[in-house]
Amino acid sequence: MGAITDLTRMWLTRSRKPFLFTDEFDQPLSFAECPQMGLYIHIPFCRSICSFCPYCKVSYSEERCARYIDALIREIHMVGGQATSKKTVTSLYFGGGTPALVADRLQDIISAVDQHFTITEGIGIELHPDDVKESLLRMLKESGVTKISIGVQSFHKKYQTILGRRAVDISAMQHALETAAFETVSMDFIFALPGQTFEDLRTDVDTAFAIGANHIAIYPFIDFTFTSSPVPVMPKREKRRLLDAITDYCLRRGYIRTSIWTFSSEKGARYSSMTRDNFLGFGCSATTLLRGQFKINTFLVEEYCRRIDSSQLPTALTLRFSMRQRMVYYLFWTAYSTKVNAADFERFFGVSLKKMYGLELSIAKLLGLVTEREGVYSMTLKGAFYYHYYENFYTLSYIDKMWGIMRKEAFPKRIEL
Numbered sequence: 432m433g434a435i436t437d438l439t440r441m442w443l444t445r446s447r448k449p450f451l452f453t454d455e456f457d458q459p460l461s462f463a464e465c466p467q468m469g470l471y472i473h474i475p476f477c478r479s480i481c482s483f484c485p486y487c488k489v490s491y492s493e494e495r496c497a498r499y500i501d502a503l504i505r506e507i508h509m510v511g512g513q514a515t516s517k518k519t520v521t522s523l524y525f526g527g528g529t530p531a532l533v534a535d536r537l538q539d540i541i542s543a544v545d546q547h548f549t550i551t552e553g554i555g556i557e558l559h560p561d562d563v564k565e566s567l568l569r570m571l572k573e574s575g576v577t578k579i580s581i582g583v584q585s586f587h588k589k590y591q592t593i594l595g596r597r598a599v600d601i602s603a604m605q606h607a608l609e610t611a612a613f614e615t616v617s618m619d620f621i622f623a624l625p626g627q628t629f630e631d632l633r634t635d636v637d638t639a640f641a642i643g644a645n646h647i648a649i650y651p652f653i654d655f656t657f658t659s660s661p662v663p664v665m666p667k668r669e670k671r672r673l674l675d676a677i678t679d680y681c682l683r684r685g686y687i688r689t690s691i692w693t694f695s696s697e698k699g700a701r702y703s704s705m706t707r708d709n710f711l712g713f714g715c716s717a718t719t720l721l722r723g724q725f726k727i728n729t730f731l732v733e734e735y736c737r738r739i740d741s742s743q744l745p746t747a748l749t750l751r752f753s754m755r756q757r758m759v760y761y762l763f764w765t766a767y768s769t770k771v772n773a774a775d776f777e778r779f780f781g782v783s784l785k786k787m788y789g790l791e792l793s794i795a796k797l798l799g800l801v802t803e804r805e806g807v808y809s810m811t812l813k814g815a816f817y818y819h820y821y822e823n824f825y826t827l828s829y830i831d832k833m834w835g836i837m838r839k840e841a842f843p844k845r846i847e848l
């Protein structure tokens with residue numbers, strides 16, 4: 432598996448040089464000139480821990496959480512204060528974990544962000560189905576939240592049991608959603624669960640749109656090596672049939688494919704924290720992507736607070752990109768939206784996409800993976816499946832390895848991918 436990603440990396444970066452992450456941590460972050468930048472804030476607390484979940488999270492405790500939020504606000508000021516003037520950013524997303532557990536501190540966090548950044552495209556937050564209550568939704572609206580994403584996973588008892596999740600009260604969720612209007616109401620589902628059929632997924636999608644969602648994300652189940660999940664993986668052929676069938680269904684219903692995994696029923700509905708050219712991440716495990724560097728914060732809550740207490744950034748690892756590495760990173764995440772615009776690439780790198788990757792794009796066209804129209808490359812259904820298939824390799828070779836180490840070691844010396 433690693434061999435596939437290694438060979439692809441060497442081919443596309445035209446170099447044997449791996450992605451090298453080292454423990455440099457106190458360099459200033461040069462974000463002032465970065466256009467189209469987003470912000471991400473990680474809240475790593477959950478009421479109970481799901482066995483399948485790879486994200487950075489710990490069980491909620493009031494005292495630990497209070498200490499963490501104080502440290503988080505300090506990190507926002509430490510980084511935000513590096514710019515000489517207020518920086519305009521696209522969006523702010525809260526992810527987790529379960530960010531609703533800190534709903535009473537949300538206003539404090541947003542006020543800290545507002546001192547350094549002007550947000551132009553709204554604020555998003557991930558919610559657990561148990562959080563979707565009228566009172567909480569009202570509080571979120573009052574804090575300025577414009578987009579919510581609910582981790583439903585499945586409306587079917589069978590798959591809730593497989594995932595170890597409680598039943599979702601569909602009518603209570605619908606009622607709560609009717610009380611507060613958000614620009615985006617997204618719902619997450621996991622597909623490729625054992626025995627899952629097209630009918631199961633179709634009814635999930637229909638229910639989501641019927642009870643108030645205007646956007647859905649259908650993620651393929653990934654079996655991370657470090658989770659204790661007992662859920663078996665669906666064979667490739669069955670997975671492809673299911674993915675093609677649900678994609679075809681959503682497109683026939685007139686939903687807009689906003690990325691590989693997401694569909695919306697309204698034009699303006701979007702929920703995407705990672706598909707930005709640049710972003711700053713705050714909190715445990717949060718990543719930051721700038722023009723020439725990528726960095727990731729420590730995963731361990733106590734170590735995170737300790738670093739901030741000593742007035743240092745909680746960065747665990749930093750990668751300094753070569754230009755080709757940055758291009759590959761850019762293309763990988765832009766392709767997630769199913770489209771790559773050659774003019775945007777050229778604006779970002781100052782060199783034409785055709786010059787850098789003309790051969791690869793011609794091969795992709797010949798293989799029927801992409802089509803081109805006026806300099807915009809769009810993924811075909813086949814291309815989307817292979818992107819998904821490759822992304823699974825990438826996740827298991829890169830993310831699984833890095834997160835596997837970082838959950839145990841606060842500040843590793845170096846990691847090569």
Ligand SMILES: C[S@@+](CC[C@H](N)C(=O)[O-])C[C@H]1O[C@@H](n2cnc3c(N)ncnc32)[C@H](O)[C@@H]1O
Pocket residue numbers: 483484485486526527528529557558559560581582583584619620621650651652653654655
């Ligand atoms: C940070 S998580 C969850 C948000 C919220 N805490 C919840 O549980 O509802 C974001 C999404 O990642 C997806 N996810 C989590 N573990 C996954 C896995 N092993 N494979 C695929 N998707 C996964 C789920 O759909 C989940 O809603």
Ligand code: SF4
Pocket residue numbers: 476477478479480481484485486488527528529559582
């Ligand atoms: S899936 Fe959500 S609730 Fe479950 S452990 Fe992960 S972040 Fe927490």
